[in-house]
Amino acid sequence: MSLSFLGRFTLFLVLALMSAWAGREYALPLANYLAEAQDSTARDTKISGRSLAYRVPSDRAITFAFSQPVDLAKILVHPAVGEADRAKAEGFVYGLRIRWLDAAGAELAAYDQFLQADAPDAVFVSGKNWRFFRTRPELIAEQDQIITESPAPAARLEIEIIDADPAIVGVDLRLYERQPFMGANATAAFERLSEQDKAWLAEANAFPADMLSRSEKFYLGLNAWKPVGPLGIAGRDYEGLVLYEAKLTASEKAAGGVQ
Numbered sequence: 001m002s003l004s005f006l007g008r009f010t011l012f013l014v015l016a017l018m019s020a021w022a023g024r025e026y027a028l029p030l031a032n033y034l035a036e037a038q039d040s041t042a043r044d045t046k047i048s049g050r051s052l053a054y055r056v057p058s059d060r061a062i063t064f065a066f067s068q069p070v071d072l073a074k075i076l077v078h079p080a081v082g083e084a085d086r087a088k089a090e091g092f093v094y095g096l097r098i099r100w101l102d103a104a105g106a107e108l109a110a111y112d113q114f115l116q117a118d119a120p121d122a123v124f125v126s127g128k129n130w131r132f133f134r135t136r137p138e139l140i141a142e143q144d145q146i147i148t149e150s151p152a153p154a155a156r157l158e159i160e161i162i163d164a165d166p167a168i169v170g171v172d173l174r175l176y177e178r179q180p181f182m183g184a185n186a187t188a189a190f191e192r193l194s195e196q197d198k199a200w201l202a203e204a205n206a207f208p209a210d211m212l213s214r215s216e217k218f219y220l221g222l223n224a225w226k227p228v229g230p231l232g233i234a235g236r237d238y239e240g241l242v243l244y245e246a247k248l249t250a251s252e253k254a255a256g257g258v259q
Helices: 003-044 120-124 184-192 195-201 212-221 250-253
Strands: 045-053 063-080 092-101 107-117 128-130 145-166 170-179 226-229 239-248
Touching: 063 092, 063 107, 092 128, 092 170, 107 145, 120 128, 128 212, 145 170, 170 239
Parallel strands: none
Antiparallel strands: 045 170, 045 239, 063 145, 063 170, 092 107, 092 145, 128 239, 170 226
């Protein structure tokens, strides 16, 4: 047996032993990782949408700037609560003060709006779309919609919490301005929307967005809303939160919600 052959045989043996050890040490963790990745992908397929919401500071107002002067805005708002209050039978009451401002900061109008939201568990079992955070411990209670109007075109909208149930950890909202589309522009505007936004606008229709007639797209385009962001610097003047939305599966509905 030559020395060169013995060396090659020894190297082969060492590599074989290392391969066997690596297989024993990493095969199971790798298999677990792949299983978790597949499970994560399966969970993601249930998500019907995601959006950016903004938490209203507890000690001051949050201010939004419109892209152009508007006199009509839509607010989607919900309270977030802790695990201990997820099934609170009476729900949660909270109030918002909404102030319309012109470009110079002068007040055009102010409204106080009080809302009552069902607890997260009540939303789960209702069959409605449910919303959740993936990296935060809070649970999201029922969402409400506010349509607010200014007596004159406004440049900004200011929102603050004026009263809230002690169980509420935070109030998160999304603000939208009406897009001023007219005539054929309304249809073109609808066609330029993302697939998710088209589906959202067409949700109340009998047919999905890709099966709508030209006239249906026209009227949906007239009612399109554009998201508006807050003034300031993220992390200092406001906090943006990724909000996920999903629909209950048949098995989840049968089980009485999502645990």
